[in-house]
Amino acid sequence: MAVITTKLEENLATLGGVETRQPVRTEYNEPRENMNPGELLAASLGACMMTMVGFLAARRGEKVEGTSVQIEPGFDEKHSRIISFTVTFHFPDTLTQTQKDFYAKAAQGCPVHNSLREDITYKVIVK
Numbered sequence: 590m591a592v593i594t595t596k597l598e599e600n601l602a603t604l605g606g607v608e609t610r611q612p613v614r615t616e617y618n619e620p621r622e623n624m625n626p627g628e629l630l631a632a633s634l635g636a637c638m639m640t641m642v643g644f645l646a647a648r649r650g651e652k653v654e655g656t657s658v659q660i661e662p663g664f665d666e667k668h669s670r671i672i673s674f675t676v677t678f679h680f681p682d683t684l685t686q687t688q689k690d691f692y693a694k695a696a697q698g699c700p701v702h703n704s705l706r707e708d709i710t711y712k713v714i715v716k
Contacts (some may be wrong), residue, residue: 631660638696
């Protein structure tokens with residue numbers, strides 16, 4: 590696994606990534622053009638879930654291209670921690686409801702999901 594280096598820049602912006610790849614920039618203060626760290630965590634969760642879906646579909650010989658997931662983080666009153674995620678899966682119409690439910694459940698076994706605090710709540714919607 591690669592080592593990620595992140596540097597603090599002006600106005601609470603960060604720039605980080607793996608040496609040989611394009612860096613990722615976050616911004617906290619408005620106005621901003623990039624994701625804030627909480628949004629980046631949600632994006633990482635979504636990317637990990639989609640990777641899990643793609644991996645399992647390839648193993649099962651099923652086509653899931655076009656599948657997407659929307660992740661909406663919910664914060665506590667102080668905005669100091671993510672306490673919930675609303676996760677909405679959008680699957681191709683070619684999949685049965687049983688297949689959609691299988692992939693939505695399997696996606697929740699991805700490494701990022703498994704690494705988050707156990708007291709985070711998840712509302713999962715499958716479309």
